Amino acid sequence: MxxxxxxxxxxxxxxxxxxxxxxxxxxxxxxxxxxxxxxxxxxxxxxxxxxxxxxxxxxxxxxxxxxxxxxxxxxxxxxxxxxxxxxxxxxxxxxxxxxxxxxxxxxxxxxxxxxxxxxxxxxxxxxxxxxxxxxxxxxxxxxxxxxxxxxxxxxxxxxxxxxxxxxxxxxxxxxxxxxxxxxxxxxxxxxxxxxxxxxxxxxxxxxxxxxxxxxxxxxxxxxxxxxxxxxxxxxxxxxxxxxxxxxxxxxxxxxxxxxxxxxNVLEDAGPIERAMDVMIAIVETVHPLLLVLALAGLWALLRAPGARRLGWVWAAIVLFACLGRTWLGHTAGNPDALGYLLPAFMGIAALAAAFVGALMAQLGGGSARAxxxxxxxxxxxxxxxxxxxxxxxxxxxSLATFHATDDFDDRRIRALPPRAVVIAHLPQTVFRHWELAQTEHARPDVTLVPIPFLGYPGVVDHLVERDPSLRELLSGYLVDGELRQPYLQSLAASRPLLIEMDVRVPRALYETIVPGPGFYEVVDGGATDADVRGGAARRAASLESLARALGPRQDDPETRNQLLWAHYVDALYYAQVGVLERARESVTRALALQPEALELRALSERLAGADGETPIDVSDFTVGLPE
Incomplete structure (x- = not known):
């Protein structure tokens, strides 16, 4: 029936x-x-x-x-x-x-x-x-x-x-x-x-x-x-x-x-800890009362013989959405991870409504009808x-007042020198360039080298076909697995070559790059102390201008991560090349964004105890990539 x-x-x-x-x-x-x-x-x-x-x-x-x-x-x-x-x-x-x-x-x-x-x-x-x-x-x-x-x-x-x-x-x-x-x-x-x-x-x-x-x-x-x-x-x-x-x-x-x-093999957490992370994400999204009502609704559906079929549909939607996200590993604070859980939220809402419906049916029937x-x-x-x-x-x-990506784009894309080559290490930086190229037709003269995607089939061939001057640089990267100074300096001699500072940039390259407003610039003849200090001043002014433009939107989690990573890699570079005053400034700014970061606190202590402008080996402070 x-x-x-x-x-x-x-x-x-x-x-x-x-x-x-x-x-x-x-x-x-x-x-x-x-x-x-x-x-x-x-x-x-x-x-x-x-x-x-x-x-x-x-x-x-x-x-x-x-x-x-x-x-x-x-x-x-x-x-x-x-x-x-x-x-x-x-x-x-x-x-x-x-x-x-x-x-x-x-x-x-x-x-x-x-x-x-x-x-x-x-x-x-x-x-x-x-x-x-x-x-x-x-x-x-x-x-x-x-x-x-x-x-x-x-x-x-x-x-x-x-x-x-x-x-x-x-x-x-x-x-x-x-x-x-x-x-x-x-x-x-x-x-x-x-x-x-x-x-x-x-x-x-x-x-x-x-x-x-x-x-x-x-x-x-x-x-x-x-x-x-x-x-x-x-x-x-x-x-x-x-x-x-x-x-x-x-x-x-x-x-x-x-x-x-x-x-998911890269996740350090075990299955129980991952499952707890998913449960925390659910509790932070829906009211705990809704979860209680959902459990009661499942019980009500299972008690009714015909309605058990509906109970399975909704319970399975919740269960397997959570299991799938658990298997992948939940990334706290990442809205994309919550996207995987949308079916689970559907099921929770339906089960909670089923209990309210069962309660209404009980109150509306029998001798003690409400x-x-x-x-x-x-x-x-x-x-x-x-x-x-x-x-x-x-x-x-709400993203009604969001403009942080546009503020970053002003410095990382629109203000680039003519005919520049940009070597980008972070996927989000690559995505920003791709979006502006399509939505604004911005900077068609700029060539982007997307490091995270060079291993994808056809990407290197596509780049070399469009810009043959990259052949030597990309061939060297594919052979060596990292950027090499001779190839960088050779290309930098003919056109502006900018590189996104990152933990994957070999420290041997620090002697040939200087800070810039948006990216670091490769100097074909090698960087002098004056080059580094002048570039550091320009980069500090650019970051201060960016902070003013962002205003309260610095509190956005992903925007904060972008700023945090920029200050962190700046601190590594300045410490390694011996510009310790700038390194301390960068660490201070980074700690203001993430006071509990252990690597930053340890680097701050090392910098506080350092004398003069002696370079510091930063290998102990290099952490993994941001999400």
Whole structure:
């Protein structure tokens, strides 16, 4: 017997409820989006959407296509338009989540719209207006789009399970199409959703035979066909072509994300500690009361024989999303890590709503039936509590006043000397150059050497083809595994050569580089003490100007990381070359950003005890790369 008896609902009520589920979050996202792409890989994804590039593995073809569609919207800068694509995806995902939760609540025998709709709205808003969901929807990314595709698949599976037994299994085909598209956007998250859907597939196969599954697999393949974009676009020589997937082996290399496989082995934490990190991230995102209600909701669903099917769908979504992020290793403070947990937040909200629905059903039935007005008030209070999440998350999630990337770009890109070659070590620096090249057509005269991506198939060949003067430098790097002074000085003799200071810069090169406003400059004849001190003064003035431009936005976590890393590598360089006064200044600025950093405190103590301008061996203070 179906969990929800068939009876007509007032279409106007359903439409208003659906509009509220989507409209409230969308208004918040729209009001807090930034015209400047955020840090992390937002710059790369914005550029990929504008120019239809091949982004980092697995290529994210669907995100590029959806983002490109929004570049035709005549509203603000291109980066903002790409962010609006994610805002709309995140809002519509909230709409499908609302429908799935509403179905779940009604499956708990809550038959009146005046009760089920406010409960479902409150649960939906509690996660759609949380920082984790909101922040994915105000920047160029892939997670809001992934939330939409998974929400569609889950909603269709929930609808099918709630109507079972039924001859209409078309929701399964829609869910399969959405899952196929999800696999073409972020396949790891899509795979983690499969256990929630598997029992439904088995049930349909037993009741309807193989034909229904064949149709569903066809819909899945149709969604996966979005990957055809990669070889087709790569064959046209796009500006950024990571992996160059024009043949089968390179296509598999990109789609399988082989570059990132087994990176979880680098995590020091064990599985229990990783699981605790994921739980902390969840507790910091959703109210602890919601977690308690979710556990109670799972218990309520499992007690009802028919509703157990829905209980499995939601519990599996939560469990496997958390297991997947645990296996990868959670990165505290990284919003991308929270993006992986969006399905878990969906499940938590639905389970919590199921308990509220079960409670309402108990209060509304039996001999001690609660007054109708009291039940309605309780349902409205549930909606209001979900809506209150707006105020709690707004300050943290808003990018309305964000301009930090633009401030950095002024110094690292727009102010570069003509015909410069920039050797960039950090992925985020590379992404910023790629984004401005596509969105502003900025500095086409500048050649970027993206060190983190030189090992990707086709990248070096692509660079040498566009700028043959790099052949000797890149060949030497591939042979030696690091930058060598003769190749750098040879290139610096013919054009400005700038290098991003980093722990991967061999200390033997310090004698040929001097600090500059945005990057360090390679001096073809070697750097003198006067060169170093003059460059240090110019760099200090540039960083002070940058701090003034950033203003309160220095408190943004990723912006703070950028500043912290700049001051840290400056301190290493100055200490190694013996300009200890500048080294102390850099350490002081870095400690102001991260007072508890052990390496910085140890370096500060060493500098405090050093006499004169004697160089200090900094090998003991070199730590790993920033995220």
């Amino acid at each position: 179906a969990l929800i008896p068939k009876h007509p609902r007032d279409p106007s009520v359903s439409l208003v409820a659906y509009a509220l589920a989507i409209g409230v979050p969308f208004a918040a996202y729209l009001a807090t989006a930034s015209p400047h792409a955020y840090w992390l890989d937002s710059g790369e994804l914005a550029g990929a959407a504008v120019a239809l590039d091949i982004a980092h593995p697995p290529g994210h073809p669907l995100a590029a296509l959806v983002g490109h569609l929004f570049t035709f919207v005549p509203l603000g800068p291109l980066a903002l338009r790409v962010a609006l694509a994610q805002a709309l995806c995140g809002a519509i995902a909230a709409g499908f989540l609302f429908r799935a939760i509403d179905t779940t609540v009604r499956a708990m025998e809550v038959r009146h719209d005046r009760l089920s709709i406010p409960i479902a709205l409150g649960a939906t808003w509690s996660v759609a207006c949380s920082y984790a969901w909101w922040f994915q929807s105000v920047r160029p990314e892939v997670y809001a789009l992934q939330a939409l595709l998974l929400a569609i698949a889950i909603e269709r599976i929930v609808a099918l399970e709630a109507a079972w037994p039924t001859h209409d299994v078309r929701p399964l085909s829609v869910a399969a199409l959405a899952l196929g598209l999800a696999l073409a956007n972020h396949h790891f998250m899509a795979v983690m959703a499969l256990p929630a859907i598997a029992p439904t597939l088995a049930r349909v196969y037993r009741a309807r035979g193989a034909r229904s599954l064949v149709v569903a697999l066809g819909a899945l393949a149709a969604g996966l066909a979005a990957y055809v974009y990669l070889p087709v676009r790569s064959s046209t020589d796009p500006p950024v072509d990571l992996g160059h997937p024009t043949d089968l082996s390179r296509f598999f290399w990109v789609v399988s994300a082989r570059a990132y496989q087994h990176t 007054p109708r007005a009291m039940l309605t008030v309780l349902a409205l209070v549930t909606a209001a509590l979900g809506l209150a999440q707006l105020d709690q998350s707004r300050a943290h999630a």
